[in-house]
Amino acid sequence: MTKLRLAIVGAGPAGIYAADILLKAERNFEVSIDLFDHLPAPYGLVRYGVAPDHPRIKGIITALRDVLDRGDIRVFGNVRFGIDITLDDLKKHYNAVIFATGAVRDADLDIPGIDLDGSYGAARFVSWFDGHPDVPRSWPLEDQEVAVIGNGNVALDVARMLAKHADDLLSTEIPTNVYEGLKASPVTDVHVFGRRGPTSVKFTPLELRELGDLPDVDIVLYDEDFDYDDAARDAVASNKQVFVIDKVLNKWRERPAGTASRRLHLHFFAKPVEIVNDGEGRVGAIRYERTTPDGQGGVVGTGEIRQLPIQAVYRAVGYFGSPLPGVPFDRKHGVIPNREGQVLWKGDPSFGSKSANTQLYGVYATGWIKRGPVGLIGHTKSDAMETVRHLINDLGNWWRPESPSEQSIVDLLDERGVQYTNLDGWHRLDQHELALGSDEGRVRVKVVPRDEMVTISRGVR
Numbered sequence: 001m002t003k004l005r006l007a008i009v010g011a012g013p014a015g016i017y018a019a020d021i022l023l024k025a026e027r028n029f030e031v032s033i034d035l036f037d038h039l040p041a042p043y044g045l046v047r048y049g050v051a052p053d054h055p056r057i058k059g060i061i062t063a064l065r066d067v068l069d070r071g072d073i074r075v076f077g078n079v080r081f082g083i084d085i086t087l088d089d090l091k092k093h094y095n096a097v098i099f100a101t102g103a104v105r106d107a108d109l110d111i112p113g114i115d116l117d118g119s120y121g122a123a124r125f126v127s128w129f130d131g132h133p134d135v136p137r138s139w140p141l142e143d144q145e146v147a148v149i150g151n152g153n154v155a156l157d158v159a160r161m162l163a164k165h166a167d168d169l170l171s172t173e174i175p176t177n178v179y180e181g182l183k184a185s186p187v188t189d190v191h192v193f194g195r196r197g198p199t200s201v202k203f204t205p206l207e208l209r210e211l212g213d214l215p216d217v218d219i220v221l222y223d224e225d226f227d228y229d230d231a232a233r234d235a236v237a238s239n240k241q242v243f244v245i246d247k248v249l250n251k252w253r254e255r256p257a258g259t260a261s262r263r264l265h266l267h268f269f270a271k272p273v274e275i276v277n278d279g280e281g282r283v284g285a286i287r288y289e290r291t292t293p294d295g296q297g298g299v300v301g302t303g304e305i306r307q308l309p310i311q312a313v314y315r316a317v318g319y320f321g322s323p324l325p326g327v328p329f330d331r332k333h334g335v336i337p338n339r340e341g342q343v344l345w346k347g348d349p350s351f352g353s354k355s356a357n358t359q360l361y362g363v364y365a366t367g368w369i370k371r372g373p374v375g376l377i378g379h380t381k382s383d384a385m386e387t388v389r390h391l392i393n394d395l396g397n398w399w400r401p402e403s404p405s406e407q408s409i410v411d412l413l414d415e416r417g418v419q420y421t422n423l424d425g426w427h428r429l430d431q432h433e434l435a436l437g438s439d440e441g442r443v444r445v446k447v448v449p450r451d452e453m454v455t456i457s458r459g460v461r
């Protein structure tokens with residue numbers, strides 16, 4: 001019987017769902033899957049993106065772990081595609097590869113002053129508070145007035161983590177250095193800026209509602225933002241999610257002015273146009289243009305510029321994928337170019353196919369690197385179904401590897417001295433973190449330094 005030796009690069013939800021779906025799919029060939037990730041621990045943004053005070057979503061890790069625990073997927077953590085293994089290596093050892101490498105860096109925001117000291121990308125901050133091993137351990141939380149640019153769930157996560165009192169996060173899995181950093185933060189005001197109106201936000205109602213329950217944090221809204229036009233009123237009437245968001249915001253408007261020590265301001269119809277230098281190269285203020293509805297659900301600038309003093313700014317305007325060596329990349333959209341998960345390339349210009357998008361056989365994509373950084377974890381499942389369907393149907397065009405044995409890739413990694421981790425290693429690290437947590441009455445305490453994660457996983461303490 002034909003056997004598919006499949007490499008999946010990226011052990012986030014998209015990669016794990018793809019493996020699971022393939023193993024359960026109706027097919028007339030055997031399957032053997034190796035799942036690679038450059039981090040020593042699996043689960044991608046579920047571990048290193050989802051906020052620590054969202055334990056229900058973090059709990060998706062349990063379902064993903066159940067898939068891996070079945071034992072029919074080999075896990076190789078701490079293996080960097082492009083450094084420890086290359087596309088040519090994969091071609092030698094596998095019939096096909098699925099890239100599920102997600103998107104981990106911040107999209108750019110091209111306004112003057114965005115590079116000043118005190119201006120940060122949300123993705124870096126998220127990585128810091130979620131204990132990602134590749135970001136610095138300390139974070140400069142020294143400012144009283146802070147802006148967050150963006151009107152999606154990541155902006156809300158960032159604003160909430162900045163505004164929340166550290167002791168209200170103590171029961172979660174935040175690393176100790178994060179707790180200490182947040183505990184020392186002198187922040188009093190967090191200002192969230194969205195260039196559109198309250199009925200056009202990308203927050204989900206659940207995330208928004210949560211803000212209203214933060215202890216000792218008042219939500220501040222501005223009446224001028226709630227003068228709806230017909231398009232906004234139609235949106236409230238016709239869209240359940242918008243209806244709920246509008247209801248939540250209006251309920252907050254009716255609350256009497258609070259006396260909390262911290263405030264979280266939601267500014268709508270406010271388009272940031274410049275981060276103002278304080279004279280010493282640091283963030284001193286944010287300038288924004290007041291916008292107004294354009295009558296069709298969008299906004300236009302009014303020309304009225306306002307300025308608010310701030311000392312730090314976080315841009316949460318989206319994530320962006322990173323190119324992988326040897327793999328086609330769409331620089332405009334930050335994705336691997338693909339047709340329903342089948343990776344495409346421009347062809348070889350010398351053959352006259354410069355503009356043609358030809359399928360790059362054997363190479364597939366799924367998850368955020370396939371369709372861009374939007375959507376929830378659940379959406380990566382439907383992505384994976386589509387990609388796997390094509391992989392199965394493409395059987396005649398798979399690579400024909402010269403060393404397909406399962407041992408050969410292990411030998412290669414050993415030869416190269418790669419300190420890879422495996423599923424047993426994850427269990428060891430998981431148990432270790434849970435034990436650290438239970439000693440302190442917390443869910444878990446994350447191990448942050450990469451070398452410590454590897455040492456614990458490989459059981460060589």
Ligand SMILES: Cc1cc2nc3c(=O)[nH]c(=O)nc-3n(C[C@H](O)[C@H](O)[C@H](O)COP(=O)(O)OP(=O)(O)OC[C@H]3O[C@@H](n4cnc5c(N)ncnc54)[C@H](O)[C@@H]3O)c2cc1C
Nearest residue numbers: 010012013014037038044045049081101102367368376377
């Ligand atoms: C801040 C934030 C909060 C979120 N909160 C929620 C939420 O509450 N609920 C929800 O449903 N969704 C949430 N999401 C969305 C969710 O995280 C994504 O939908 C999902 O993680 C995308 O899955 P993925 O597998 O495509 O990418 P990822 O989860 O990013 O996984 C990609 C994996 O590929 C690995 N990788 C990358 N490059 C390489 C390489 N060169 N070599 C080897 N491995 C590599 C990475 O280490 C990672 O493990 C959130 C996202 C963010 C950014």
